[in-house]
Amino acid sequence: MTGSGTASYRRLSVPERRAQLIAAALGLFAHRTPEDVSLDDVAAAAEVSRPLVYRYFPGGKPQLYEAALRSAADDLQLCFAEPQTGPLAGRLAAALDRYLAFVDEHDAGFSALLQGGSVAETSRTGAIVDEVRRAAAGQILKHLAVPDPGVRLRMMVRTWITAVEAASLIWLDEEKQPPLPQLRDWLVDHFVALLTATAASDPQTASVTRAALALEPAEGRVGELARRVAPVVAEARHLL
Secondary structure (H helix, E strand, C coil), X not given: CCCHXXXXXXXXXXXXHHHHHHHHHHHHHCCXXXXXXXXXXXXXXXXXXXXXHHHHCCCCHHHXXXXXXXXXXXXXXXXXXXXXXXXXXXXXXXHHHHHHHHHHHCHHHHHHHHHCCCCCCCHHHHHHHHHHHHHHHXXXXXXXXXXXXXXXXXXXXXXXXXHHHHHHHHHHHCCCCCCHHHHHHHHHHHHHHHHHHHHCCCHHHHHHHHHHHHCCCCCCHHHHHHHHHHHHHHHHHCCC
């Protein structure tokens, strides 16, 4: 007996079958909240039986959701793993392109992931989300080439990661406006502004900022930001 339905039931190794079910769940969680996805939905998407889903995930939907979240988290962590060469603004832009593409592709799932409150949420899923945030912050600190960052610099980077998350959620709520390239450029500008403001009161951040800005081309993103901000700062000085 042959056919597409039979092919989906071919014997797979345990890792292969788990990966198949997780991929099916991720496809559903990408555009529907966990509450709106049943194990029957996952079984249908994977073209397997519901008992087979339970065989590999005896804990039911919470266990499957956690496994899918772990898989998505691994992908998100890779978003900021940009080669540490070239101007910082370009590296941030490339990382944000990957991150925002993930947000765009997994809109409902991304919202459920960050906003919490899901019936499938556990302390472990919360820990996975926090792990992604810390990993992203760690990657950014590597780009800044700081082996032992102080508390002010760490706080600044983690604040920016939080802002990126918040902006992503607002972007989804605003029906994906402005266009992604504009959102990406604004978030790069936000990072530079935070870095510069922190440098004004933290010697370590000041040193990092000078080194990072020295690599930026005059006609690049940071130079353009400086030219746009300069008139605003000059006008504000008259009020002091």
